Amino acid sequence: MYPNEKLSEEKVFKDPVHRYVHVRDKVIWDLIGTKEFQRLRRIKQLGTTYLTFHGAEHSRFNHSLGVYEIVRRIVDDVFAGRADWDENERLLCLCAALLHDLGHGPFSHSFEKVFHLDHEQFTRAIILGDTEVNAVLRRVSSDFPKKVAEVIAKTYENKLVVSLISSQIDADRMDYLLRDAYYTGVSYGHFDMERILRVMRPREEQVVIKRSGMHAVEDYIMSRYQMYWQVYFHPVTRSAEVILTKILHRAKHLYLTGYTFQTPPVHFQSLFHGHAQLEDYLKLDEAVTLFYFQQWQEERDAILSDLCRRFMNRNLFKYVEFQPTNEEMKKLMELTTLFKKAGIDPDYYLVVDSSSDLPYDFYRPGEEEERLPIYLLMPSGELRELSRESTIVDAISGKRRTDHKLYFPKDFLDDLSTKRNVKKKIKQLLYE
Amino acid sequence: MLFEHAKMLKALAAVGEIVGRKKLQKMIYIAKKMNFPFYEKFDFHFYGPYSEELTLRMEELCNVGFVQEMREKKGGYYQYRYALTEAGEQFLTHYNLDMPDLDVCLRSLNEQSARFLELVSTILYFEDLSKDEVKEKVFTLKSKQRYTEEEIEEAYLYIEQLREQAYVKS
Structure with missing residues (x-):
């Protein structure tokens, strides 16, 4: 059998x-x-x-x-x-x-x-x-x-x-x-x-x-x-992830607005149309994806080619810590305007990344029992939730640390050959 | 940027207060299934569809002071109440998020019990299955909740109403 x-x-x-x-x-x-x-x-x-x-x-x-x-x-x-x-x-x-x-x-x-x-x-x-x-x-x-x-x-x-x-x-x-x-x-x-x-x-x-x-x-x-x-949650990995995400957004946008690719995104078409078929999906692995990124470094679209070069050559975005308080949000609005003035598209080059954007989690003791916690089997046969027995686990599963970062291409801002004053103002706002 | 956070605040603004983490989770899941633009990923857990991403997003909103989380002891466990703060309201002004249909849907959901929403969300999770198969899933996976045939029928009816509302208004 x-x-x-x-x-x-x-x-x-x-x-x-x-x-x-x-x-x-x-x-x-x-x-x-x-x-x-x-x-x-x-x-x-x-x-x-x-x-x-x-x-x-x-x-x-x-x-x-x-x-x-x-x-x-x-x-x-x-x-x-x-x-x-x-x-x-x-x-x-x-x-x-x-x-x-x-x-x-x-x-x-x-x-x-x-x-x-x-x-x-x-x-x-x-x-x-x-x-x-x-x-x-x-x-x-x-x-x-x-x-x-x-x-x-x-x-x-x-x-x-x-x-x-x-x-x-x-x-x-x-x-x-x-x-x-x-x-x-x-x-x-x-x-x-x-x-x-x-x-x-x-x-x-x-x-x-x-x-x-x-x-x-x-x-x-x-x-x-x-x-x-x-x-x-390493900030450099997140930077690469931000760029990768923006490449996909840009390629999709270009495809849907009729841009003529030198290397057309054949393997991405059903994804761009929002109805990914299993057959297409199985053909799309990382070797195929990186082939496109390699090719798209030569595309005429300045944003797509720049993002692909960054990803392939590891010229990643830099970051500053960002707490999305109302004061910081005002600053972010101002930065968005200044990026546009500097000719740097903020939709692709000014990105807030949050801890909730990641697929990993911490141990949760399971209040309201949404997630089944880890139970210890006591010598008496009784079950006790782990954090009630362990002070270490209790300490790290209490109030959780969360984190946000603001990513941007520092090399663009360091190039003062154009829009010098605007870029200086941007850097001042970012690093103040 | 932070658009998904803003949508969560918008949901809270629509209903004023949500009592219970389970209820919050089920409300957002059901709204997502009604085609409202929530993109948090949900998996099936002990009490039905659950999103770790949503939990973490709420923690971020609490940590930054846009949402107030109040913990109160209820029987053998803690219950949490969520409400928008003044700072949260101010944050929302940065976004143009006018979704009146969503408000109506969420208000209706907030009027239901967490137990009923757990049933509704479980049915929606298995909506590709036949009604008999869904019932079997409810009776086996949720045996401890002891849902009755009547409650299941009521849940189906409620889903239909929600869909009609969402369809008519869109």
Whole structure:
């Protein structure tokens, strides 16, 4: 029977984070070989972060294998044989873990913002559509693709299964924190995952952690906090993201207003028209996107070519801190007017970026229970929310720090050969 | 710039006060599903569609003093009340955000209970499924809420009314 079919010999992938990723199930091996999964090799896990931390070239392929491996260790080594764990859900967990990021596109975050896309809808479309992934899953059973899609969408009836892939302490986060720390080369971000896995226990609704493992979980929460500010929210990465976003806006604007491109945006057309088709979407990876950016450096449109040169050659925008108080907003209005006077289009060259523009989050204890918090399993059998037991977690999950920055091309302002006085005034306002 | 923040303030200005984080989340999600221009990304969570982006945006607005968040103890948990401050009102004057249809929609939503909005938003989240499949989802995923067939029918009717309103006025 295909669902239980094992490879004649275990296959392993060498992995710098987990040492080895082990595959015995034929279904998993077949899924890894599909073209939709292989496409993830061409999509970086951290988008533009490589422009700040040059090691961060790892892909969503690496990460997806990593999440699969963590879930495999949990279900095979920790949960097997325990009450509350249904062994029939094993393959479903493994497939959902492996495929959870399948719908991510190139520089996902920026594309989603500009074109109002949702990678999770594409994940669902790939799993349920006419694809190689769907063909493999259907061999398990006719309703298996739907189940996998539901686990990833967090709408599957068995919440324990969902919580392994998606909760405040799940395999996805554990892998990306460790992997991103490894590839960026930062020293924070590490925690004792082996220990956390050993103290995880299945409960009806979610995974809980034995009280004795609290300190390992504290470390994980701290790692999440530090990675957020030191890596994910790095101001230079955000600058690259701002430029990338503006390139997409500019290209779309030019396309819709009839501009004749030297290199027409063939792969972007359905996105520009607002109805991205799965077939087109799957063709658009980061190699293709960067090809266009490379070519568009030569376009006649001054804004598009300048933004592409900035992105390709890492000549990024500079920034100042910006608190959007009413006083600062007045200043921003004044700056907008002055940018126009200086001949620098503020729609593309004066940008406020906020912490809420990022897809990462902190641990939330879960007031009103919007998000299920992390529960500790006390020796008495009682469950207690983590921040009630841990003063460290309580301290960092209280009032949260938020942040806004104002980005602009400093080199344009430093060039005083034109509009000297206006530019001087702009700099004065920015740096006062 | 900061347009999405301004829209959030506009939503608060339309209703005066929103009681409960869950209610706020569901109101914005439902308005988004009625095609009002909210672009926060929502995922399905324990209590239905939830947006981390929206939570963070509200925190930013509180931190900068445009929104007042009041915390009050209610039974075993804390409940939050959100209202626009004077500084928030002033901030809104920088934007031309005249959306009377949105105001009407949000006022109607604010009159509903959080429990009912949770049901409405869950139905909208699964709107691609058949009615029977949606019911099954509600009964399995929201078993603890013990929604009745009548409540589900009422929610469908309410969605229809909201759509008519949004359609007629647009």
